[in-house]
Amino acid sequence: MIYFLASFDAVQSDIQHTTLSTAMVSSWQVITAPAIAYAVYRIVKWFIYFRSYRAIFHKCPGETEFHWLYGTVHLYPGPNEAGLQYDRDLPKRFPKFNRIWLGPFIPLIILYHPDTVRSILKISAPKPRGQFTSSVYDMALPWLGEGLLISNNERWARNRRLLTPGFHFDILRPYVNIYNTAVEILIDKISTTAKTGETFEVFDAMSLLTLDIILKCAFSYESQCQVQGYNMAYVTAVKELQDMWVARSLKPWLHMDWAFKLTQDGKKFYKHCDYVHSVTEDLIDKRRKFMENSKNNSEKQKERKHLDFLDILLTAKDEDGKGLTPYEIRSEADTFLFEGHDTTTSAISWTLYSLAEHPHFQKQVQDEVDEILKDRDSPNIQFEDLPKLVFLGQCIKEGLRLHTPVTFIERELKEELDLDGHIIPPGTMVAMQIYALHHNFMVWDDPMVFKPERFSSENVKDMDPFAFIPFSAGLRNCIGQNFAMHEMKVVIARILHSFTLSLDPDWEVKKAPRAVMKSENGIKMFATKRT
Numbered sequence: 256m257i258y259f260l261a262s263f264d265a266v267q268s269d270i271q272h273t274t275l276s277t278a279m280v281s282s283w284q285v286i287t288a289p290a291i292a293y294a295v296y297r298i299v300k301w302f303i304y305f306r307s308y309r310a311i312f313h314k315c316p317g318e319t320e321f322h323w324l325y326g327t328v329h330l331y332p333g334p335n336e337a338g339l340q341y342d343r344d345l346p347k348r349f350p351k352f353n354r355i356w357l358g359p360f361i362p363l364i365i366l367y368h369p370d371t372v373r374s375i376l377k378i379s380a381p382k383p384r385g386q387f388t389s390s391v392y393d394m395a396l397p398w399l400g401e402g403l404l405i406s407n408n409e410r411w412a413r414n415r416r417l418l419t420p421g422f423h424f425d426i427l428r429p430y431v432n433i434y435n436t437a438v439e440i441l442i443d444k445i446s447t448t449a450k451t452g453e454t455f456e457v458f459d460a461m462s463l464l465t466l467d468i469i470l471k472c473a474f475s476y477e478s479q480c481q482v483q484g485y486n487m488a489y490v491t492a493v494k495e496l497q498d499m500w501v502a503r504s505l506k507p508w509l510h511m512d513w514a515f516k517l518t519q520d521g522k523k524f525y526k527h528c529d530y531v532h533s534v535t536e537d538l539i540d541k542r543r544k545f546m547e548n549s550k551n552n553s554e555k556q557k558e559r560k561h562l563d564f565l566d567i568l569l570t571a572k573d574e575d576g577k578g579l580t581p582y583e584i585r586s587e588a589d590t591f592l593f594e595g596h597d598t599t600t601s602a603i604s605w606t607l608y609s610l611a612e613h614p615h616f617q618k619q620v621q622d623e624v625d626e627i628l629k630d631r632d633s634p635n636i637q638f639e640d641l642p643k644l645v646f647l648g649q650c651i652k653e654g655l656r657l658h659t660p661v662t663f664i665e666r667e668l669k670e671e672l673d674l675d676g677h678i679i680p681p682g683t684m685v686a687m688q689i690y691a692l693h694h695n696f697m698v699w700d701d702p703m704v705f706k707p708e709r710f711s712s713e714n715v716k717d718m719d720p721f722a723f724i725p726f727s728a729g730l731r732n733c734i735g736q737n738f739a740m741h742e743m744k745v746v747i748a749r750i751l752h753s754f755t756l757s758l759d760p761d762w763e764v765k766k767a768p769r770a771v772m773k774s775e776n777g778i779k780m781f782a783t784k785r786t
């Protein structure tokens with residue numbers, strides 16, 4: 256009986272349990288079934304939309320092979336000499352633009368003809384900002400903040416307006432003394448190798464020189480970096496930040512911030528950002544205090560020889576009397592430091608490479624500099640000398656074309672774009688492949704040959720303004736291009752006034768297109784002291 260009652264209880268509890276479970280299952284079904292149906296509906300709808308979206312891009316000129324995971328990126332040989340050859344061949348295969356797939360879902364339109372490049376740079380489309388993954392610009396955000404390079408819309412327009420006076424010739428003029436003083440340290444270093452007959456590595460030498468210059472011009476910071484080299488924590492942090500940024504941009508699986516943060520590089524990147532920011536903030540703080548203390552002290556004001564970018568950043572005010580926030584000041588300072596350093600390193604190094612490769616052009620530059628400096632006690636190049644360095648200017652421009660320091664830039668379409676009858680929808684990412692444009696056989700004859708005369712005043716008259724865009728073009732062009740041209744002229748003129756350069760015949764130089772055009776193995780040169 257007891258057994259029976261117990262069994263009865265068990266059966267009853269089973270029935271209750273089953274009834275409860277059935278009730279739970281059906282309520283679970285009530286909740287989830289519509290959710291699943293909705294998800295299926297959204298996926299089907301997305302696929303239908305995506306099929307028509309993909310059809311637009313499949314009709315565009317571009318690689319026909321398509322991998323379900325990589326899209327077409329696996330067809331690109333990589334950021335090396337073979338990749339550059341691939342870029343140079345693009346106009347032969349697809350004359351004005353092409354389309355690639357960054358994985359299965361993201362198309363990228365690549366432009367490399369003045370007609371197509373013009374159509375996007377004229378409308379001043381914004382820099383792309385990723386939604387689920389980071390764009391190449393987003394990846395630098397934790398370091399450079401919303402400075403001019405990365406920001407968009409109102410913030411960019413206001414800050415560009417506020418900072419443009421910082422690049423007026425009156426501000427740039429005293430910097431010429433800084434370029435002259437800084438290059439003397441380098442000349443001393445090269446003299447040592449000239450005496451021993453050893454080669455020197457151009458990229459490292461120029462990198463420390465241009466960093467020294469930008470630290471002095473942006474912050475009046477006497478870093479001693481040319482002497483201490485990569486032993487300085489700050490110099491090393493800045494260099495590694497750039498390397499890690501570029502390395503990440505080449506690994507699509509690290510484009511999501513959370514994935515990058517899990518890696519050793521990711522942890523190091525954020526640690527370096529904190530450190531670099533603390534140095535910049537300290538400099539800003541000291542300058543702010545100095546400005547406050549010297550407000551009513553004319554003697555103290557005279558201690559400063561020139562205005563630097565930091566003065567401009569701290570004193571800039573818009574029409575409502577509002578200045579930049581501390582975050583904006585730091586971001587702009589860090590942006591100048593990055594943009595004003597690696598780019599000029601690349602441009603100077605590659606121009607010297609071409610001049611060392613072509614002794615007759617090098618001699619022509621030396622004659623031009625000698626003519627300017629004859630009858631002078633000092634080898635310093637003056638601000639007034641810069642326009643007289645005409646042939647050197649042509650060589651630098653041809654160097655900027657042939658070697659293209661900034662190889663590509665990106666934008667996001669905010670409105671439809673008609674490319675030779677292909678209607679590209681808003682939201683699409685578009686890249687200007689500046690290196691391919693500068694080597695487009697339809698635009699340049701013998702594109703691989705260094706010919707400074709392309710930039711003679713007679714020849715530039717007929718040049719399409721969108722054929723040569725090392726500093727980009729349109730509203731978002733490089734704010735520092737005059738600064739850069741002055742710096743490059745002084746540095747190259749001073750080096751070639753002191754030395755004749757020749758390439759090491761046993762050292763094959765290989766290009767490496769990164770955030771800027773670098774060399775995989777450096778550029779080695781011999782320097783012979785001029786008498």
Ligand code: HEM
Nearest residue numbers: 403404594595598599602660661664726727733734735739
């Ligand atoms: C040979 C040297 C240089 C080259 C080839 C170069 C090239 C460029 C290019 C191509 C852009 C457009 C970037 C884009 O659209 O994403 C740019 C923007 C910029 N550059 Fe330069 N640059 C050089 C030197 C400098 C220097 C010396 C500075 C500062 C001192 C500087 C500051 C900037 C800034 C702040 C921007 C962003 C401008 C904006 O969007 O309003 N650059 N540069």
